[in-house]
Amino acid sequence: MARKSSPPGRTVPPAKGSAAEPADAKKAPTLASLRGEIDRIDKELVTILNRRASIATQIGQVKNTNGLEIWSAAREEEVLAKVLGASQGPLPQDTLRLIFRELMSGTRALQRTLRVACLGPKYSYSYLAAVAKFGEAVEHVTVGSIAAVFEEVNRRHVQFGIVPLENSTDGRIADTLDMFTKLPNVKIRAEVRLRIHHCLLGRCEWSQMRRVYSKSQALSQCRNWLGKNLPQAAKVEVVSTAAAAELAQREEYAGAVASKPAAQAYRLNVLAENIEDQANNLTRFAVIAETPEARTGRDKTTLMARLPNEVGSLAKSIAPLEKLGVNMTWIESFPMPTGSGDKDPAYLFFLDIEGHVTDPQVQKAIEAVRKRCERLDVLGSYPRSEIIES
Structure with a gap:
């Protein structure tokens, strides 16, 4: 039978899989072609990033x-909220945060290099918190005590400082609260909530370890683990976890409780990870400065109150918060030195409330509380922080 001819001007497409089909129609992209696409995107990114940097300047x-x-x-x-809201993946939000943290840090440095004080040496948890908030493109000024961080800010040697405020295992950081009583003009500008994962670092085996160095809070947070696994080793308190790592690097039979980045920095072996007794071990750090922070709409405010030594004074002083619908999220008592050992100490109270000091309802609440206090200081209003992994 004769084959039917196609209508004039019309071509019959070849059947799938026939020899007439183009050889590369189903060809998967090659490694070379995908890398070429990455290279093209990278060039576009560099152009866009430099445009952004120019505008930032x-x-x-x-x-x-x-x-x-x-x-x-x-x-x-x-900026971060807009970036994270615009992303549809596949990059995780934590990755985007890290990218934009360093992007903002680098472009900010084109305007001016910030100086940020923290308890050192480098790779202490305070240092890691400073990097988490400000990025790497700042001058990190490491000092020997929390008091020195406050003094650096107060004397305008640095624009910002970062100090630990409280820990979920050990509670308040007394040295920080004490400095707020001495320098209430220093304000909280931001917070960093850092999840703390302690490691045992050293250059010897556990059984050979004679001393374990760390900051008192870190040793306390790992007390049970250390008692069970290193009963033979003396626990020695030092100024910071990074200082502990320095000592462990120098001494053959010494260890340190510190961070994994500290192990890399001081060329120590990570002998055990996540040795904290509580898995949800968080430290809240305060970024301090001389000037207040603007409102974001998702803020908290920290107050320091001195109350009369009377029955019910605390309950009376915070009663306006409930009446005005202002939520209190944290309260901590702190003894004031009286100058006499014969008297019971008076107490200050540190409080966190939701909202910004410029919010009308918060203003009303603060003024109502102030009338019931001997003294009330607003230590700062600042954005609430997400939890960051150390």
Whole structure:
């Protein structure tokens, strides 16, 4: 039978799989072609990043002209919220946070290099918290005590400091609260909630270890683990976990409770990870400065109250918070030195409430509380922080 001819001007497509089908129609992308696409995207990214940096430089000039600060926790929270809201994956949000943290840190440095004080040496948890908030493109000024961080800020040697405020295992950090009583003019500008994972670092086997160095809070947070696994080793308190790592690096039969980054920095072996007794071990750090922070809409405010030594004074002083619908999220008592060993100490109270000091309802609540206190200091309003892994 004769084959039917195609209508004039019309071509019959070849059957699937026939020899007439183009050879590369179903060809999967090759490694070389995918890498070429990555290279093209990288070039576009560099162009876009430099455009962003150029605009950031102009912003710095405008800030300088108008006497505005280079860094704002409120603005950086706003940028991150927009970035994370715009992302549809597949990059995890934590990865995007890290990328934009360093991007903002680097472009901010084009405007001005910030100086940030923290308890050192490098790779202490305070240092890691400072990096988590400000990135690497700042001058990290490491000092020997929490008091020194406050003094660096108070004397304007640095623009910002970062100090531990409380830990979920051990509670308040007394040295920090004590400095707020001495320098209440220093304000909290931001917070960093860092999940703390302790490691045992050293250059010898566990059985050979004679001393374990660390900061008192770190030793306390690992008390049970250390008692069970290193009963023979003396526990020695030092100024910071990074200082402990330095000592462990020098001494053959010594160990340190510190972070994994400290192990890398001081060339120590990680002998055990996550040795903290409580898995949900969080430390809240405060970023301190001389000036207040702008409102973001998702803020908290920290107060320091001195109350009369009377029955019910605490209950009376915080009663307006409930009446005005202002939620209190944290309260901590702290003894005040009286100058006499014969008297019971008076107490200060540190409180966190939801909202910003410029919110009308918060203003009303603060003024109502103030009337019931001998003294009330607003230590700062600042954005609430997400939990960051150390």
